[in-house]
Amino acid sequence: MNSAVTSIKLVLLGEAAVGKSSIVLRFVSNDFSENKEPTIGAAFLTQRVNINDNTVKFEIWDTAGQERFASLAPMYYRNAQAALIVYDVTKPQSFIKARHWIKELHEQANKDMIIALVGNKVDVLENNEDERKVAREEGEKLAEEEGLLFFETSAKTGLNVTETFVAIGEKIPLKTAGDQETDSNGVAISDEQRIDLANSGNAAGQTAGCSC
Amino acid sequence: MLSPERRPSMAERRPSIFAHALTPLVVPHLAGIEDPLPATTPEKVDVLIAGSGMVESVLAAALAWQGSTVLHIDKNDYYGDTAATLTVDQIKRWVNEINDGKIPYYENAKLYVSTEIGNGKYNSRDFGIDISPKILFTKSDLLSILVKSRVHQYLEFQSLSNFHTYENDSFEKLTNTKQEIFVDQKLPLMTKRNLMKFIKFVLNWEEQPEIWKPFAEKSIAEFLIEKFKLERAQVFELIFSIGLCYNIETKVPEALQRIRRYLTSFDVYGPFPVLYSKYGGPGELSQGFCRSAAVGGATYKLNETLVSYNATTKEAVFADGSKVSVMEKVIMSPTQVNQNSKNVPEQPYQIHRLTCIVEKDCKEWFSEGESAAMVVFPPGSLKSGNKQVVQAFILGAGSECCPSGTSIWYMSTTEQGVRAEMDLDAALEAMELSILRESSTDLENDNDIVQFGMNGQTVVNSVRLGQSFKEYVPREKVHFLCKLYYTQYTSTPPFGVVDPSLFEKNVVSDKFIPGASDNGVLYTSMPSAEISYDEVVTAAKVLYEKIVGSDDDFFDVDFEDDDDTQAGPADNSNYENAIDDEDEDDDMGMGKNESTEFVGEMEI
Numbered sequence: 001m002n003s004a005v006t007s008i009k010l011v012l013l014g015e016a017a018v019g020k021s022s023i024v025l026r027f028v029s030n031d032f033s034e035n036k037e038p039t040i041g042a043a044f045l046t047q048r049v050n051i052n053d054n055t056v057k058f059e060i061w062d063t064a065g066q067e068r069f070a071s072l073a074p075m076y077y078r079n080a081q082a083a084l085i086v087y088d089v090t091k092p093q094s095f096i097k098a099r100h101w102i103k104e105l106h107e108q109a110n111k112d113m114i115i116a117l118v119g120n121k122v123d124v125l126e127n128n129e130d131e132r133k134v135a136r137e138e139g140e141k142l143a144e145e146e147g148l149l150f151f152e153t154s155a156k157t158g159l160n161v162t163e164t165f166v167a168i169g170e171k172i173p174l175k176t177a178g179d180q181e182t183d184s185n186g187v188a189i190s191d192e193q194r195i196d197l198a199n200s201g202n203a204a205g206q207t208a209g210c211s212c
Numbered sequence: 213m214l215s216p217e218r219r220p221s222m223a224e225r226r227p228s229i230f231a232h233a234l235t236p237l238v239v240p241h242l243a244g245i246e247d248p249l250p251a252t253t254p255e256k257v258d259v260l261i262a263g264s265g266m267v268e269s270v271l272a273a274a275l276a277w278q279g280s281t282v283l284h285i286d287k288n289d290y291y292g293d294t295a296a297t298l299t300v301d302q303i304k305r306w307v308n309e310i311n312d313g314k315i316p317y318y319e320n321a322k323l324y325v326s327t328e329i330g331n332g333k334y335n336s337r338d339f340g341i342d343i344s345p346k347i348l349f350t351k352s353d354l355l356s357i358l359v360k361s362r363v364h365q366y367l368e369f370q371s372l373s374n375f376h377t378y379e380n381d382s383f384e385k386l387t388n389t390k391q392e393i394f395v396d397q398k399l400p401l402m403t404k405r406n407l408m409k410f411i412k413f414v415l416n417w418e419e420q421p422e423i424w425k426p427f428a429e430k431s432i433a434e435f436l437i438e439k440f441k442l443e444r445a446q447v448f449e450l451i452f453s454i455g456l457c458y459n460i461e462t463k464v465p466e467a468l469q470r471i472r473r474y475l476t477s478f479d480v481y482g483p484f485p486v487l488y489s490k491y492g493g494p495g496e497l498s499q500g501f502c503r504s505a506a507v508g509g510a511t512y513k514l515n516e517t518l519v520s521y522n523a524t525t526k527e528a529v530f531a532d533g534s535k536v537s538v539m540e541k542v543i544m545s546p547t548q549v550n551q552n553s554k555n556v557p558e559q560p561y562q563i564h565r566l567t568c569i570v571e572k573d574c575k576e577w578f579s580e581g582e583s584a585a586m587v588v589f590p591p592g593s594l595k596s597g598n599k600q601v602v603q604a605f606i607l608g609a610g611s612e613c614c615p616s617g618t619s620i621w622y623m624s625t626t627e628q629g630v631r632a633e634m635d636l637d638a639a640l641e642a643m644e645l646s647i648l649r650e651s652s653t654d655l656e657n658d659n660d661i662v663q664f665g666m667n668g669q670t671v672v673n674s675v676r677l678g679q680s681f682k683e684y685v686p687r688e689k690v691h692f693l694c695k696l697y698y699t700q701y702t703s704t705p706p707f708g709v710v711d712p713s714l715f716e717k718n719v720v721s722d723k724f725i726p727g728a729s730d731n732g733v734l735y736t737s738m739p740s741a742e743i744s745y746d747e748v749v750t751a752a753k754v755l756y757e758k759i760v761g762s763d764d765d766f767f768d769v770d771f772e773d774d775d776d777t778q779a780g781p782a783d784n785s786n787y788e789n790a791i792d793d794e795d796e797d798d799d800m801g802m803g804k805n806e807s808t809e810f811v812g813e814m815e816i
């Protein structure tokens with residue numbers, strides 16, 4: 001059985017340094033970095049996962065710092081079918097910021113967006129529960145009130161990272177082979193209508209022509 | 213060639229990053245910084261850019277990837293500035309600000325909005341209205357940069373293949389392809405041959421000076437008629453629809469370049485010459501470039517106004533009292549100035565625009581599966597006796613710029629002064645009549661104008677579109693949801709926009725004017741009337757060179773990571789590549805399918 005790939009645009013939100021990029025790095029390349037390189041790079045990463053015989057391709061958008069001065073572009077939210085709102089369980093301020101992002105998403109984004117609230121850095125608590133500044137119950141309660149998925153994760157150990165993405169994937173209507181294209185009201189990204197600028201007919205023809 | 217004054221590149225300035233760039237990475241660096249960044253602007257940057265229009269955004273991304281630290285601000289609370297895509301509510305605000313004199317270089321804004329938007333069946337946010345709409349030729353410098361920078365991944369592009377010319381009260385669909393030219397029953401054989409001869413010439417016109425040099429100072433119309441014996445209808449199509457020229461006086465070399473632009477773009481991605489981006493045009497593209505710049509390390513701050521810059525102390529001061537030291541240059545859009553800005557280049561040219569949202573899907577004008585069309589009104593084709601062309605860019609709901617059942621009509625003219633609005637009104641009237649006639653159900657059963665396609669489906673054919681509607685009296689009226697008139701000023705004349713010298717002279721002011729808040733500031737150009745994006749890269753490169761010293765590494769980015777899509781684009785900057793060996797195949801296009809080359813389709 002050959003099922004179609006469903007593309008899901010997922011955006012990351014959360015206070016600076018809560019571990020947004022680290023969660024993506026863990027999910028995409030099962031890696032973690034303690035070092036302090038500045039955030040540069042593509043900020044648009046893809047990862048495929050198989051969920052119940054279907055393939056889901058996540059297109060993951062990182063904020064690239066534009067949120068710092070409330071300057072996220074409408075393009076960022078547009079057609080996003082999923083969002084991760086991340087806070088740091090050791091930083092209460094970041095939980096307050098998470099509430100702000102939930103509100104922002106309700107205003108700006110698509111109504112059927114699947115949102116996961118993620119309390120990151122739980123590995124820090126392993127040796128020292130005192131570091132916890134946001135109770136698990138607080139996170140759960142907020143998620144329940146707002147209808148969000150909820151996970152406590154560690155990008156460092158990998159705890160619950162893949163689980164978060166899989167849970168999102170499971171909630172999104174999947175495209176099966178032969179599905180009609182849907183209007184872009186939040187369902188699947190319709191790759192068929194897009195003209196991919198990186199693949200012009202001519203360019204492909206010219207490079208493929210030489211088999212030597 | 214590296215010029216001696218060239219600033220060190222990213223590699224030279226950030227050795228640690230360079231070291232990483234050498235080892236191919238599976239994923240780019242994603243590790244962040246230990247401490248949250250303070251929510252204040254940096255103390256020191258290389259370049260400060262005010263205004264987030266197309267040129268500024270492309271420049272910001274180019275500089276960020278080159279390794280400059282960039283602070284990019286806009287006094288508005290939205291991205292795009294002169295290139296913005298706005299909702300209806302934002303348009304209302306924008307119009308008020310223009311009329312309050314708060315947005316320089318725009319004037320005479322008049323707006324009608326139906327109560328159905330906001331209180332009725334439509335929301336303000338259902339619409340994305342471009343204040344300077346653009347189309348993208350598939351062979352163009354901007355397209356290569358979109359691919360190279362990967363900004364195209366943030367965007368969705370759709371094709372536009374229908375170019376209509378308005379003549380004798382009717383819309384004539386452009387005969388686009390060689391096949392169409394050959395099957396076109398209305399074209400006499402001789403005309404077909406002459407047309408083909410010209411098309412063959414124009415693809416390599418620069419190498420054949422003996423043909424065009426004697427006409428170099430003459431108008432393109434004279435050249436086409438005298439040298440290629442073309443008929444008026446073909447001449448008009450070539451000059452105004454294919455070339456998108458603004459008047460009949462357009463000089464030969466410039467017109468040839470513009471005609472070739474269309475022809476070489478045809479069939480790069482499919483049987484169409486241009487693309488447009490979904491959800492909005494330059495407003496989306498500028499957001500994409502800003503995002504790219506941010507990923508490359510630029511800092512973004514909307515709602516921030518630059519109050520003054522002191523070239524001696526290098527201090528820039530903002531309206532909120534914050535300050536930043538700018539080591540290299542301050543770049544500013546003319547719209548972002550304040551009352552003490554005294555060095556803004558003159559903006560002598562007017563562009564008049566009329567933008568309408570109509571409650572009609574206008575699919576009659578679109579090619580099957582598409583949602584956009586261009587309609588060109590050549591000089592003298594309108595009731596108003598227009599001397600300049602009126603260009604209309606039509607977007608349907610498939611563009612996601614407007615809800616289904618509606619469309620946006622963008623009309624513009626380079627006519628100056630009061631005549632301009634008369635021309636726009638005349639064009640609007642012609643379009644109204646045309647769409648009413650073409651969408652009218654009265655005509656449904658008329659066999660003459662309905663054609664059957666290969667699989668028996670009905671196709672709206674060009675004969676139908678081409679019929680005169682002189683006699684036609686519509687029973688209904690086009691319902692307008694929104695109507696917006698405005699005038700924009702620019703320093704860029706509406707021709708030759710790929711010539712860097714046009715932008716050079718605008719940019720720098722060597723003068724030191726006492727009391728000015730902008731001595732030493734480099735200004736960007738306001739968008740010209742050009743409907744394509746063709747001026748953007750040229751203008752951005754002129755500025756880039758002024759800052760960095762050379763444009764050698766303009767978007768010289770090499771992403772090591774990657775993802776499944778990078779097949780490597782064609783080198784879009786090289787026209788010659790796409791149009792060589794034209795003499796091989798002389799058999800009227802037989803075997804055209806064997807060649808993936810564009811010329812396979814076009815030559816005789």
Ligand SMILES: Nc1nc2c(ncn2[C@@H]2O[C@H](COP(=O)(O)OP(=O)(O)OP(=O)(O)O)[C@@H](O)[C@H]2O)c(=O)[nH]1
Nearest residue numbers: 016017018019020021022034121154155156243244
């Ligand atoms: N102990 C621990 N540290 C983490 C975890 N996730 C991230 N970090 C560290 O937290 C710091 C910030 O992580 P980033 O992933 O850069 O955070 P961010 O949210 O992307 O930050 P910005 O891009 O600045 O908004 C880095 O030093 C990471 O190594 C985690 O799960 N546990």
Ligand SMILES: [Mg+2]
Nearest residue numbers: 020021039244
């Ligand atoms: Mg990050």
